[in-house]
Amino acid sequence: MSNNLFDFGMIGLGVMGRNLLLNTADHGFSVIGFDKDETKTAALEAAATDGTTVKGVPDLAHMVQQLQSPRKLMMLVPAGKPVDDVIESLLPLVEKGDVIIDGGNSHYTDTLRRVKYLREKGIHFMGVGVSGGEQGARTGPSIMPGGDVEAYGHVKPLLEAISAKVNGEPCVAYLGKEGAGHYVKMVHNGIEYAIMQLISEAYTLLKHAGLSNDELHETFKRWNEGALQSFLVEITADIFLQNDDKTSARLLDVISDKAGSKGTGKWTSQDSMELPVAVPVIDTAVAMRTISGYKDERVKASALYNESGASLTVSTEEWIKQVHDALYFATILSYAQGLAMLYQASKELAMDIPLPEVVSVWRGGCIIRSTLLETFTQAYKQSPDLSNILLDSGVASLVKSAESNTRAIVAQAALSGIPAAAFMSSLAYFDAYRTERMATNLIQAQRDYFGAHTYQRTDVSGSFHTEWNH
Ligand SMILES: NC(=O)C1=CN([C@@H]2O[C@H](COP(=O)(O)OP(=O)(O)OC[C@H]3O[C@@H](n4cnc5c(N)ncnc54)[C@H](OP(=O)(O)O)[C@@H]3O)[C@@H](O)[C@H]2O)C=CC1
Numbered sequence: 001m002s003n004n005l006f007d008f009g010m011i012g013l014g015v016m017g018r019n020l021l022l023n024t025a026d027h028g029f030s031v032i033g034f035d036k037d038e039t040k041t042a043a044l045e046a047a048a049t050d051g052t053t054v055k056g057v058p059d060l061a062h063m064v065q066q067l068q069s070p071r072k073l074m075m076l077v078p079a080g081k082p083v084d085d086v087i088e089s090l091l092p093l094v095e096k097g098d099v100i101i102d103g104g105n106s107h108y109t110d111t112l113r114r115v116k117y118l119r120e121k122g123i124h125f126m127g128v129g130v131s132g133g134e135q136g137a138r139t140g141p142s143i144m145p146g147g148d149v150e151a152y153g154h155v156k157p158l159l160e161a162i163s164a165k166v167n168g169e170p171c172v173a174y175l176g177k178e179g180a181g182h183y184v185k186m187v188h189n190g191i192e193y194a195i196m197q198l199i200s201e202a203y204t205l206l207k208h209a210g211l212s213n214d215e216l217h218e219t220f221k222r223w224n225e226g227a228l229q230s231f232l233v234e235i236t237a238d239i240f241l242q243n244d245d246k247t248s249a250r251l252l253d254v255i256s257d258k259a260g261s262k263g264t265g266k267w268t269s270q271d272s273m274e275l276p277v278a279v280p281v282i283d284t285a286v287a288m289r290t291i292s293g294y295k296d297e298r299v300k301a302s303a304l305y306n307e308s309g310a311s312l313t314v315s316t317e318e319w320i321k322q323v324h325d326a327l328y329f330a331t332i333l334s335y336a337q338g339l340a341m342l343y344q345a346s347k348e349l350a351m352d353i354p355l356p357e358v359v360s361v362w363r364g365g366c367i368i369r370s371t372l373l374e375t376f377t378q379a380y381k382q383s384p385d386l387s388n389i390l391l392d393s394g395v396a397s398l399v400k401s402a403e404s405n406t407r408a409i410v411a412q413a414a415l416s417g418i419p420a421a422a423f424m425s426s427l428a429y430f431d432a433y434r435t436e437r438m439a440t441n442l443i444q445a446q447r448d449y450f451g452a453h454t455y456q457r458t459d460v461s462g463s464f465h466t467e468w469n470h
């Protein structure tokens, strides 16, 4: 700490801000934090590692005054109005050349607006995705910065120091212009939704085959030691063992089935349609969280449509292997759809998102980290401009190896009436994607029939219209 001035400031000392700031201090930076909730500010210093330089101040102006120039400030407050409120509070306090970072889950269009607004005032504003939850923020998250390259230069050493490391490489890289950091984080969360939905479907498929919580734990634990190794599979294995402290049940069995959400999955779906790019597994995951909220209607429909009629008679050992392969197949499809979306968005929105860096940064620290990301990193090393990871021959052989068991699972789920929409969606996407001539020529004919929309032919170029025989 030189001149008694601090290296880095944090606004918002909740789950993410507090932990990221303490992580920053652990890496030798002097840090100062502010939260509008004074109890959080007051608690900050006590939580710091001995020997680190951490200060909490109850006043934003005092915090800004104590920062080295150019000031480097991050906010980790809820997305939306709180971010604009913080910016307005900072404006009278900062100077030209200072760097303000929004590390929360802001919508990238808000980030674009804020970048422009602050650029006019000479202030650098960066949208930076941070993933890893509470633990990741404290010990090493995956960090997705985008925006002003000059501003990135000011914070690069700090972000590299606090990020997760894989094979000694920091899980942070410059991921593109303007709103790219928040765009990449949004799609990260879309993939997160898809994989979480798939895991929950694998859970129900295994439960219908009679697996107990202990057996589910063992199964997921074993899966996490192989091709499905990932953070989400790892924490799922733990979840099955957690006891409830209010009853004698396992906690999972007394948790309501209405799933919450904060919006990033929905934004991914919405934006995919704007581009357009097909991300049906993500769309399905968003829809399933929505249906999970229809509890009262589902109770009535369960009785009306005889849900208890759903039955499954399978060889348990074979079924576990098939569910494993289906989860592997559909997880690859989920990454493929998200990455295809980033590929398209990078071009359409002129963000220059480097996909090789994106998958590399996701290998550690983030919620969707998995061994598959190492495979994708190698694929992009060979072909950095892959429009879809499914076109890589190495990835194709992995997909093919799991295809027939995925078909078996989807068919059995349909026959047994077990909800497995994300598995079905991944297979439906795959079958369409690998079909050279789809049936959409008929849609073209229908559009021209009723609306004179014209069509293109396979043999001659140009647009054609036919007076169809009525
Ligand atoms: N939790 C997670 O796993 C992850 C969260 N994120 C994103 O990070 C951001 C922060 O999330 P999280 O830490 O979980 O949220 P929290 O609600 O835990 O913390 C946010 C903190 O910001 C404070 N705050 C709000 N407005 C202001 C303001 N104007 N000035 C100063 N402090 C303010 C809040 O105070 P008060 O409570 O009094 O309002 C609260 O203490 C969000 O955008 C979230 O989506 C990203 C990755 C993972």
Ligand SMILES: O=C(CO)[C@H](O)[C@H](O)COP(=O)(O)O
Residues within 6 Å of the ligand: 105, 131, 132, 133, 189, 192, 260, 261, 262, 263, 264, 265, 367
């Ligand atoms: O960004 C995150 C993880 O990467 C946050 O935990 C986010 O809140 C998750 O989304 P949702 O609350 O909609 O499930």
